[in-house]
């Protein structure tokens with residue numbers, strides 16, 4: 001049995017939901033609510049000591065870290081394959097995964113928290129906020145830097161630069177040989193970055209690629225046409241589903 005502990009809008013959870021849908025796998029939805037700190041309970045920390053989602057539990061065995069989970073699914077359920085056969089192509093795919101974990105994944109958190117997630121933390125007293133910060137095994141530094149007033153302009157600009165770098169690299173790769181990031185095959189490299197680009201679009205930053213990255217724009221449109229997209233991004237999985245007024249600030253965000 002496959003169980004996925006996840007939050008509906010979490011980009012890391014969406015990666016795994018996309019892959020499960022691509023493979024047509026049945027799974028139990030262990031949906032957690034971040035506002036209740038469901039991911040910080042002693043029971044959950046036994047599954048995932050990092051206190052983050054997603055966690056895949058396969059026949060009782062927890063597998064953590066979204067990119068690791070994607071490769072695990074490739075190993076256990078190789079068909080339909082989201083991974084190339086050749087060693088060189090596989091290395092290229094893995095280097096995309098490392099890059100996505102290194103740059104755009106952390107970068108997307110800045111506007112996500114600044115524009116949406118901070119709201120929940122602004123309701124806390126300073127002591128409650130400090131407690132919320134300290135109890136997060138991997139996130140204390142990030143939450144401390146955010147504070148209850150938000151990130152600095154420098155940090156926000158840096159995050160946007162990292163997304164720009166990402167779409168630049170994607171455009172170059174797609175020009176050299178699409179339609180997917182490593183060529184003809186849709187792979188977990190595409191799966192990994194798709195929720196990040198979708199999130200930036202949801203926050204109103206689509207000008208970052210729509211203005212002068214036509215291949216990335218087409219790539220995103222093609223991804224959205226895949227049946228897996230509709231399954232993973234069900235109603236409620238985007239911030240704008242939860243906070244409709246987010247759309248109002250779109251034009252000024254980029």
Ligand SMILES: N[C@@H](CCC(=O)N[C@@H](CS)C(=O)NCC(=O)O)C(=O)O
Pocket residue numbers: 010011012013039051052053054064065066067136139
């Ligand atoms: N490297 C981890 C990162 C997971 C992660 O940061 N998840 C976020 C949601 S996308 C989370 O659980 N955050 C909890 C929190 O901020 O307290 C992975 O890819 O699984």
